[in-house]
């Protein structure tokens with residue numbers, strides 16, 4: 172099915188993404204970056220035989236002047252014959268994303284910075300500060316200095332938001348009570364290894380971000396193999412969301428799959444909560460429209476945002492945007508066919524989800 176013209180032309184704000192690789196990729200590296208696995212399984216076959224793998228061959232190949240459905244080998248051979256910056260520019264420009272909100276806290280050495288990314292993509296970049304990485308960079312301070320240092324960094328940051336990866340470290344069962352400074356100091360004092368996994372400190376960081384007025388993103392749902400998926404259900408955040416609602420600072424639930432319905436519920440009932448379907452949109456390939464429609468079942472349209480969650484491969488920006496457009500278009504076309512709303516409403520919903528919700532939430 173074609174994409175409705177007004178959806179095809181939408182400019183997008185990508186409210187959660189990462190940088191792209193500075194270098195070409197070998198086939199094993201490219202395959203492992205298509206999915207969340209650490210590497211390709213010798214028992215399980217190629218990752219090109221997946222929804223996103225087929226989407227690369229179908230949709231990305233033509234942008235490199237190959238026929239649709241070119242083989243994986245042909246695709247990578249052509250890709251590696253071009254300069255990687257040229258490949259990245261091609262896919263970033265074709266995505267139609269004009270504003271990138273970049274989480275630069277994961278593997279920054281391998282990836283282009285936010286400014287470099289925006290330069291290639293012809294857009295604007297804003298940074299999102301990853302709370303656990305910020306805390307780890309300040310761990311050498313004494314406990315009381317640590318609290319002050321985090322507070323002053325959050326107060327003076329140029330970032331437009333903060334991100335918590337509590338899901339990866341402790342799961343999403345954050346308590347609904349703000350930790351006392353004395354308890355945080357004690358926890359910092361007993362934090363010995365480099366990686367922050369202390370629940371008191373991680374919870375405190377989330378409160379501090381909100382106190383600083385920074386919209387707070389949470390990783391939710393699936394991701395790399397070091398998460399325990401059952402601890403990444405956003406409904407575990409309910410006590411925290413209930414306790415922080417009165418602060419009035421936005422909380423954004425990222426990715427959410429396969430808990431996208433739970434996320435939609437939370438975004439419906441808590442005034443400060445918003446959600447997206449990043450990562451899953453490209454991961455679902457040709458099935459994106461079906462799950463996208465599930466994600467939008469009960470969420471008010473003013474509370475759902477576009478994101479690609481693209482990481483490392485520029486193809487993922489393009490696919491994230493393209494499959495989002497396709498899914499949004501299918502959703503709106505279905506609503507129009509059923510006379511659920513009129514054309515003018517469909518245009519308005521599209522603009523909200525594509526960019527206006529993000530502009531309002533992050534005050535862009």
Ligand SMILES: [Zn+2]
Pocket residue numbers: 187188189274480
């Ligand atoms: Zn991400």
